[in-house]
Amino acid sequence: MKDSSAPPQNAPDIAREAFRRLALQRTAPTPDAYRTAYNEIAGASANPDAEAVLTDFARNLVRAHGEAAEFGTRFNRALETRNWQDYGEGLSQLIEKRIKKSPPIASAPVYLPADDNQQVRLLRELLTRTLTLGVASLLAGTPELAAESESLASAIKEAQTEEALNDAASRLKQLCFRIELRSGDVAEQQELLLRLFRLLLDNVRDLLEEDSWMRGQVDVVNKLIAGPINHHALEDATRSLKEVIYKQGTLKSSLAEAKITVRNMVTIFIDRLNAVAASTGDYHEKMDTYSQKIAQAGSINELNSVLDDVMRDTRTVQTDALNSRDEMLAARQKALDAEAKIHELESQLAQMSELAREDQLTGSLNRRGLDDVFEREQARAKRRNSPLCVALLDMDDFKQLNDAHGHVAGDEALIHVVRIVKETLRTMDVIGRFGGEEFLVVLPDTSIEDAMLVVARLKKELTKRIFIHNNQRLLITFSAGVALSAPDEDPKAVLKRADAALYQAKKAGKNRAVAAD
Numbered sequence: 001m002k003d004s005s006a007p008p009q010n011a012p013d014i015a016r017e018a019f020r021r022l023a024l025q026r027t028a029p030t031p032d033a034y035r036t037a038y039n040e041i042a043g044a045s046a047n048p049d050a051e052a053v054l055t056d057f058a059r060n061l062v063r064a065h066g067e068a069a070e071f072g073t074r075f076n077r078a079l080e081t082r083n084w085q086d087y088g089e090g091l092s093q094l095i096e097k098r099i100k101k102s103p104p105i106a107s108a109p110v111y112l113p114a115d116d117n118q119q120v121r122l123l124r125e126l127l128t129r130t131l132t133l134g135v136a137s138l139l140a141g142t143p144e145l146a147a148e149s150e151s152l153a154s155a156i157k158e159a160q161t162e163e164a165l166n167d168a169a170s171r172l173k174q175l176c177f178r179i180e181l182r183s184g185d186v187a188e189q190q191e192l193l194l195r196l197f198r199l200l201l202d203n204v205r206d207l208l209e210e211d212s213w214m215r216g217q218v219d220v221v222n223k224l225i226a227g228p229i230n231h232h233a234l235e236d237a238t239r240s241l242k243e244v245i246y247k248q249g250t251l252k253s254s255l256a257e258a259k260i261t262v263r264n265m266v267t268i269f270i271d272r273l274n275a276v277a278a279s280t281g282d283y284h285e286k287m288d289t290y291s292q293k294i295a296q297a298g299s300i301n302e303l304n305s306v307l308d309d310v311m312r313d314t315r316t317v318q319t320d321a322l323n324s325r326d327e328m329l330a331a332r333q334k335a336l337d338a339e340a341k342i343h344e345l346e347s348q349l350a351q352m353s354e355l356a357r358e359d360q361l362t363g364s365l366n367r368r369g370l371d372d373v374f375e376r377e378q379a380r381a382k383r384r385n386s387p388l389c390v391a392l393l394d395m396d397d398f399k400q401l402n403d404a405h406g407h408v409a410g411d412e413a414l415i416h417v418v419r420i421v422k423e424t425l426r427t428m429d430v431i432g433r434f435g436g437e438e439f440l441v442v443l444p445d446t447s448i449e450d451a452m453l454v455v456a457r458l459k460k461e462l463t464k465r466i467f468i469h470n471n472q473r474l475l476i477t478f479s480a481g482v483a484l485s486a487p488d489e490d491p492k493a494v495l496k497r498a499d500a501a502l503y504q505a506k507k508a509g510k511n512r513a514v515a516a517d
Ligand SMILES: Nc1nc2c(ncn2[C@@H]2O[C@H](COP(=O)(O)OP(=O)(O)OP(=O)(O)O)[C@@H](O)[C@H]2O)c(=O)[nH]1
Pocket: 361, 394, 395, 396, 397, 398, 399, 400, 402, 406, 407, 408, 409, 410, 411, 414, 435, 436, 437, 506, 510
């Protein structure tokens, strides 16, 4: 059943109630009177709580002081007379007054909550530390950016207002932008420097082609700039470069000293020869005079005195000649000693240079050394029109050997293989370490058939001279790819063919050699 005291809910009911109210009040149903009645009924019905809210608001204002209380009284009046229009106008005026009274936003500091919650405080502290300790020290090379980072950190630490924080945020953005620009510049500069350095090294290398001992130095520097440049690599390379420079410097100065000694010896030698030539020349002249005097001598006494002169002069020449002979022998000995020293020093230099081409573990050549040898042998093969072969050897199941017997056993096995290869091959054949457990053997003046026989001989030798580790006999085998180099073939292409043949050998069951196409 419908509650007759409840306000009407829908439009037809509200309209009916409006006409009823006008009739009861004996008011003429003009459009204005009808609209007022309708709105009154509809307003109460649409939001029965709105009036309560407005009443509360007015009541609170009345409790305030001054102007606010005046507005409260006005609203109360409007409520009593249900003059919503006046209430509305009053509200607008109140809002307008409040806004005008407030100072302009720019100068109104909006204080941040005094008690930032724990996380915000932590974040603020982290940002400050990042800027002072991290970013500023990374920017040590750019003092103005480092200073800005530190000043920004203290600004963030002290920021009390939203405005101060906004200001810090835009400074932070600006700083990031400047750092980005700066690091771009540094990376570019570094790249340019490296390129320049490489160019310089290449040129130096060309100039030093004949001067083999200097190549050791160039190789170390080349290695340094080839890989990824990190702190460790830089330290290692600098240390080894210093060592090489120091050793080469010492040898160079000893070599220079030895050369000076030889030169001095030669000078003395020539001086002595001159002295002998001079005294004997003089002697011959005197002898001519004496033989004339002898021929013209008219008496024994005269002849005796001439002979006395001859004897005296002869003795002088003999003494000079003996002195010269002793001095010359001594000088020759010194020259021989100096020459021996030069040979010794030169061979030391050659060894040092070889070191840069040598694999430290096995003492065979390294990749760089192999490149040089292959290039040299290819040129020689072309000149002599002789065949040149390479064999790429890869240890079989080496990982298994490492896993079962340890890495040291693996290392010793590699050394063992190199020793056997060196002892089995001719002196002109060369072995070098191509990669971890891969070796390249360069076989000059060898046809592909002979190269296959050489590899078979190596295999046999490895089974005969078995590798022993911790009193255990371990059989080491390898697979091989053998290739004949065409006269002008790019070394990379030869190796690629050898590698493909090696792959075939592995695929076919390992412990075998395959000749490349
Ligand atoms: N001890 C030692 N092991 C090395 C050295 N260089 C490479 N190795 C190891 O050699 C193993 C090569 O493994 P793989 O490439 O799987 O070859 P593999 O086990 O010989 O197998 P196959 O070639 O298929 O016969 C790896 O375990 C490397 O760690 C080295 O200098 N010393």
